[in-house]
Each structure stands twice: as structure tokens, then as C-alpha cells.
Amino acid sequence: MRSRTFRLLEIHQRVDEALRRELRRRWPNHLRVTRLKKLKLRVKDRLHRLTPRLRTA
Secondary structure (H helix, E strand, C coil), X not given: XXXXXXXXXXXXXXXXXXXXXXXXXXXXXXXXXXXHHHHHHHXXXXXXXXXXXXXXX
């Protein structure tokens, strides 16, 4: 696995963990939840762009 892909996977996991912690709080900060979700999606999009595409022929 390439180091960039590995680094993005680690970031994705950390953001996901932070998002889960925030949502478990009694009164989650909805602004923080929104920011974490957007960050998680950006990282996921980057990962998707880095993975090789399977071509159907």
C-alpha cells in the first residue's frame, strides 16, 4: 500500500472516531459534527481518486 493512501486511511479513521465521540456526547456540537462529516467526505473522495479504476470490457 502506498504511503499516501495509508496516511489518508489513517486520517479517515481518526476523523470517524472523532465524529463518533462527538455524536455520543449528551449535547453534540452540531457545527463540529458538520465539519467532521465534510472532512471525512473530502478524505474519502481523495482515497477514491487514488484507487485504480476497474475497467469493464
